[in-house]
Amino acid sequence: MKKNFVFIFAIGLMTLISACGDTQAPSEDTTGSVIPSGYVGKTNSLASSSDVLTEGKTVYEKTCSACHGLTGLGDGPASISLIPPPAILADFHKTADDELLFWRISEGKDGTSMVGWKTVLTEDQIWKVISYVRTFD
Ligand code: HEC
Numbered sequence: 001m002k003k004n005f006v007f008i009f010a011i012g013l014m015t016l017i018s019a020c021g022d023t024q025a026p027s028e029d030t031t032g033s034v035i036p037s038g039y040v041g042k043t044n045s046l047a048s049s050s051d052v053l054t055e056g057k058t059v060y061e062k063t064c065s066a067c068h069g070l071t072g073l074g075d076g077p078a079s080i081s082l083i084p085p086p087a088i089l090a091d092f093h094k095t096a097d098d099e100l101l102f103w104r105i106s107e108g109k110d111g112t113s114m115v116g117w118k119t120v121l122t123e124d125q126i127w128k129v130i131s132y133v134r135t136f137d
Pocket of ligand 1: 087
């Protein structure tokens with residue numbers, strides 16, 4: 001009886017704590033990934049001008065296409081040996097918000113060969129790559 005009470009109390013406490021979460025709490029993306037608060041709300045402020053897309057293409061082809069393929073189909077030459085295989089960006093970007101793309105490209109994805117690029121690319125370059133990836137169909 002006493003045990004039950006402690007259990008119910010604990011559940012109640014947990015519910016209370018989660019209900020009182022601050023406004024900077026991590027948000028959940030449409031794909032189910034929980035985006036860390038530092039990345040929540042980030043959006044691409046670059047217009048998709050031809051300059052932006054040209055630079056994005058250059059970075060993409062140098063940094064991403066070996067795995068993700070030239071047109072984002074996940075079929076780059078390095079993709080054959082990877083488990084899990086690279087994401088099919090041509091599909092992925094359609095359901096992914098800017099904040100999710102920016103977070104993943106910056107920080108990488110644990111348990112996969114997708115490393116974080118924030119030490120290699122500038123924020124500006126990452127946004128240009130995102131603009132370019134958004135052109136994939
Ligand atoms: C060494 C191969 C490799 C390179 C290079 C690489 N990726 Fe990835 N990428 C992967 C793999 C593997 C995954 C994980 C797929 C999965 O989880 O099913 C992934 C996942 C992703 C995802 C989806 C993450 C998610 O939430 O599921 C995005 C977006 C992405 N990569 C973008 C990029 C961009 C942009 C670049 C270049 C700056 C890049 N990747 C470079 C292999 C690579």
